[in-house]
Amino acid sequence: MKTEVYTWRVSADLKTSLEREARSRKVPVSTILDLAAREWLKASTEENDGEAEQQRLHRAASSCLGMIAGGDPSRSENVRRTVRSRLERNRGR
Numbered sequence: 428m429k430t431e432v433y434t435w436r437v438s439a440d441l442k443t444s445l446e447r448e449a450r451s452r453k454v455p456v457s458t459i460l461d462l463a464a465r466e467w468l469k470a471s472t473e474e475n476d477g478e479a480e481q482q483r484l485h486r487a488a489s490s491c492l493g494m495i496a497g498g499d500p501s502r503s504e505n506v507r508r509t510v511r512s513r514l515e516r517n518r519g520r
Contacts, residue, residue, distance in 0.1 A: 429457075 437445070449456045502509070 445456050445459055449459045452459070499505075
């Protein structure tokens, strides 16, 4: 049962289109507006659900990103030498 009232202004061409659609479906304009609002809300919710999923994935991934735990505080200073020595070792040089 509809008990609430919501009023807003629309352009003349939008009003004409709404009335034409209501006549073609043989329903009141309020039914057309109700359907349009429900469809918009559903689509909006689905978009937000996708956004929530992205946020969840970012949180899960963030636990894998960032600093590498290790015992060598000068690791960043020595990274070039360390990487080169590992590459040479792996390539048999």
